[in-house]
Amino acid sequence: MNTWIIVWAVVLIVLVGVLVFLYFKGNKLQKEQQESREKLMTQSQQVTMLVIDKKRMPLKESGLPQVVIDSTPKRMRRAKVPVVKAKIGPRVTNLIADEEVYDLIPVRAEIRAMVSGIYITSINNFHKAPVPEPEKKGLVSKLRSKTTQASKEVAESRNASEKKKNKKGK
Numbered sequence: 001m002n003t004w005i006i007v008w009a010v011v012l013i014v015l016v017g018v019l020v021f022l023y024f025k026g027n028k029l030q031k032e033q034q035e036s037r038e039k040l041m042t043q044s045q046q047v048t049m050l051v052i053d054k055k056r057m058p059l060k061e062s063g064l065p066q067v068v069i070d071s072t073p074k075r076m077r078r079a080k081v082p083v084v085k086a087k088i089g090p091r092v093t094n095l096i097a098d099e100e101v102y103d104l105i106p107v108r109a110e111i112r113a114m115v116s117g118i119y120i121t122s123i124n125n126f127h128k129a130p131v132p133e134p135e136k137k138g139l140v141s142k143l144r145s146k147t148t149q150a151s152k153e154v155a156e157s158r159n160a161s162e163k164k165k166n167k168k169g170k
Contacts, residue, residue: 034155044116046124049086054097054105056080063094068118084120095120099144 059069059076062083069077082102084095097105097120104123105111112125137145 030151040116040119040121044114044121046112047088047115048110048112049088050110051084051086051105051107052092053085054107056082064118
């Protein structure tokens with residue numbers, strides 16, 4: 001009986017240690033993601049483009065430059081990403097769209113969007129194109145959108161609390 005208590009205590013201590021590690025690692029990753037999103041927003045430019053096609057396809061088959069495919073982690077190369085084929089000026093290019101923006105992009109229509117490199121961050125204006133009905137979302141995409149929305153709310157509340165602290169400190 002005494003050995004079972006010791007075994008359960010050790011298992012509980014290990015589980016608590018793992019949960020604490022995951023909590024701090026998650027906070028660190030969330031901060032890094034917020035910083036990279038802010039960096040993307042500051043570097044984005046407004047571009048007028050004609051959307052030719054949009055698909056969700058694996059990164060390997062997306063037609064993106066080989067440098068982009070080589071720089072992504074190996075486990076992410078098989079994941080499906082929202083790819084938009086658009087004509088920007090005289091060139092036809094493949095771009096990656098943000099998950100939130102992808103459903104709003106009309107096909108065969110001219111749009112004005114904020115683009116950072118090959119990443120479409122937001123859509124500002126539709127030219128003579130009806131806004132498409134969003135597709136029905138599956139369970140995974142619903143959960144993904146809820147987590148991104150929750151992380152944005154957490155980041156906004158942290159920024160607001162930091163501003164209050166800075167004002168009180170001055």
